[in-house]
Amino acid sequence: MDYEQFRLAIQGLASDGYLPVALAYGFVVNALIAGLLIGPVLGGLGTLVVVKRFAFFSEAVGHAALTGVAIGILLGEPYTGPYGSLFGYCLLFGIVLNYLRNRTGLAPDTLIGVFLSVSLALGASLLLTLAGKINVHILENVLFGSVLTVSAHDLVVLGVVATLVLALALPLYNRIILASFNPQLAAVRGVAVKTLDYLFVVLVTLVTVASVKVIGAILVGALLVIPAAAARLVSQSLKGFFFISVLIATLSTLLGILLPIVFDLPVPSGAAIILVAGICFALAALARALVPRLQGNPA
Amino acid sequence: MTAAEPFALAHCGPAIDFDQVGLVLGRTQILDDVSFRVASGSVHALVGPNGGGKSSLIKTLLGQMPHRGQLSLQWPGSPGVIGYVPQALEFDRGLPMTVDDFMAAMCQRRPAFLGLSRHYAGAIGEALERVGMQDKRKRRMGALSGGERQRVLLAQGLIPAPQLLILDEPMSALDEAGIQVFERLLQDWQQAGITVLWIEHDLEAVKRLADRVTGLNRRVLFDATPAEALTPDRLLTLFSTHPRAGGLA
Numbered sequence: 108m109d110y111e112q113f114r115l116a117i118q119g120l121a122s123d124g125y126l127p128v129a130l131a132y133g134f135v136v137n138a139l140i141a142g143l144l145i146g147p148v149l150g151g152l153g154t155l156v157v158v159k160r161f162a163f164f165s166e167a168v169g170h171a172a173l174t175g176v177a178i179g180i181l182l183g184e185p186y187t188g189p190y191g192s193l194f195g196y197c198l199l200f201g202i203v204l205n206y207l208r209n210r211t212g213l214a215p216d217t218l219i220g221v222f223l224s225v226s227l228a229l230g231a232s233l234l235l236t237l238a239g240k241i242n243v244h245i246l247e248n249v250l251f252g253s254v255l256t257v258s259a260h261d262l263v264v265l266g267v268v269a270t271l272v273l274a275l276a277l278p279l280y281n282r283i284i285l286a287s288f289n290p291q292l293a294a295v296r297g298v299a300v301k302t303l304d305y306l307f308v309v310l311v312t313l314v315t316v317a318s319v320k321v322i323g324a325i326l327v328g329a330l331l332v333i334p335a336a337a338a339r340l341v342s343q344s345l346k347g348f349f350f351i352s353v354l355i356a357t358l359s360t361l362l363g364i365l366l367p368i369v370f371d372l373p374v375p376s377g378a379a380i381i382l383v384a385g386i387c388f389a390l391a392a393l394a395r396a397l398v399p400r401l402q403g404n405p406a
Numbered sequence: 407m408t409a410a411e412p413f414a415l416a417h418c419g420p421a422i423d424f425d426q427v428g429l430v431l432g433r434t435q436i437l438d439d440v441s442f443r444v445a446s447g448s449v450h451a452l453v454g455p456n457g458g459g460k461s462s463l464i465k466t467l468l469g470q471m472p473h474r475g476q477l478s479l480q481w482p483g484s485p486g487v488i489g490y491v492p493q494a495l496e497f498d499r500g501l502p503m504t505v506d507d508f509m510a511a512m513c514q515r516r517p518a519f520l521g522l523s524r525h526y527a528g529a530i531g532e533a534l535e536r537v538g539m540q541d542k543r544k545r546r547m548g549a550l551s552g553g554e555r556q557r558v559l560l561a562q563g564l565i566p567a568p569q570l571l572i573l574d575e576p577m578s579a580l581d582e583a584g585i586q587v588f589e590r591l592l593q594d595w596q597q598a599g600i601t602v603l604w605i606e607h608d609l610e611a612v613k614r615l616a617d618r619v620t621g622l623n624r625r626v627l628f629d630a631t632p633a634e635a636l637t638p639d640r641l642l643t644l645f646s647t648h649p650r651a652g653g654l655a
Contacts (some may be wrong), residue, residue, distance in 0.1 A: 338502075344504045
């Protein structure tokens with residue numbers, strides 16, 4: 108297989124000393140490639156999550172992944188990648204949530220709060236019931252991510268999802284923004300506002316679920332929010348907002364994967380990724396406080 | 407979808423017929439038996455108290471409300487472009503989005519973070535020039551004054567060049583210079599034969615600028631030229647009946 112050869116070539120270069128030593132391990136190469144796929148997509152889509160104020164929603168979808176994994180194990184899917192149940196349950200979660208959001212008249216955060224807690228309760232019950240059957244480390248991997256288990260199969264799933272999300276989100280980027288500013292104006296300009304809302308929910312869900320392996324169910328939503336939030340603090344245009352968010356998300360993912368390996372720390376990859384992103388956010392907040400130009404443009 | 411038509415057709419805008427339009431939301435009658443005609447190429451003002459159903463009528467016209475009665479647009483040729491200038495935008499004031507970014511997001515397909523597309527850059531520049539915002543294209547939307555933001559909203563209504571324009575209180579936030587800009591635009595549209603349906607509170611401006619005015623308070627109270635319609639008597643009726651209580655009498 109082409110990818111196998113490519114990975115072996117990288118590993119070879121690393122053991123010969125041309126690349127960092129960590130890359131001599133196959134799983135590190137896999138994880139870094141996963142990071143290169145996830146980072147930009149999460150960072151870019153995150154700008155829309157922030158514009159649409161969907162941060163809490165993406166957190167909730169991430170947590171729903173926990174329940175998805177539990178259902179997968181229950182149904183006998185391989186617990187290293189129960190993608191059927193993961194995608195199925197999370198898509199159902201997102202779509203039903205969005206459907207009710209338009210109909211119950213409840214504030215979105217109230218409704219998400221209800222869904223999130225019920226889903227977590229269901230997931231926790233299932234997982235702990237199953238705990239006897241499975242290795243408890245699986246739980247840790249599901250919750251906080253693990254780079255050890257990223258397989259070529261996972262990379263294929265990630266690659267397909269990343270391509271799909273980019274292919275849909277980029278041409279619709281302006282329309283998603285427009286629909287959030289003024290649905291009526293959007294409708295006049297030919298935007299199918301409601302359909303687009305569902306599509307956005309599906310995109311966020313797909314990319315979230317695909318990233319669970321590396322970042323973990325608890326923290327995956329954070330990488331849709333923190334890089335974009337940090338970028339929003341220090342940018343003055345959409346261009347800066349988007350590309351700084353992509354940069355921070357990619358950097359966080361790669362460093363979060365590499366640092367625990369290089370320094371031999373027993374930190375799960377998801378936690379390390381979010382900690383790096385959190386440091387970026389703190390630096391951005393500090394920069395904004397110290398550099399008056401970032402606070403707005405008086406001129 | 408060219409940015410600016412090089413020639414102005416006489417009366418290229420559509421006529422609009424409202425025929426016994428009714429709208430009930432929940433148990434409230436918002437519009438009742440609303441019938442009037444907006445002539446092709448005219449500047450038609452819609453006045454009335456708050457809650458009188460002006461915005462709902464616009465929503466109905468834009469196909470956003472389930473309604474009773476007939477509502478038809480009669481285009482002189484094939485259906486053209488409808489432009490809409492909303493009263494306000496809902497967005498996070500701290501969002502890093504410049505005026506150019508906003509215009510790009512409104513008008514073009516190419517993601518706004520990649521900058522203006524070559525196809526629209528000219529039209530966007532021209533539209534911002536027409537509303538006097540060309541010097542503030544790099545300013546953040548959130549840092550603009552209410553009047554400046556309103557001008558940008560007017561500018562987006564110019565792209566692509568519309569044949570029917572629907573304006574929802576476009577003057578409410580405008581300053582003196584902004585009002586002049588708006589009046590110039592209105593004259594341009596009048597000359598180009600574009601149909602303009604214009605919700606407005608400022609009756610002085612309506613008297614000065616509109617071809618025809620309809621008073622709406624759940625039902626049509628008058629529909630005439632501004633000189634005939636905006637007499638003190640008529641205005642007293644228009645603004646003294648409560649929109650909700652009015653129907654019960």
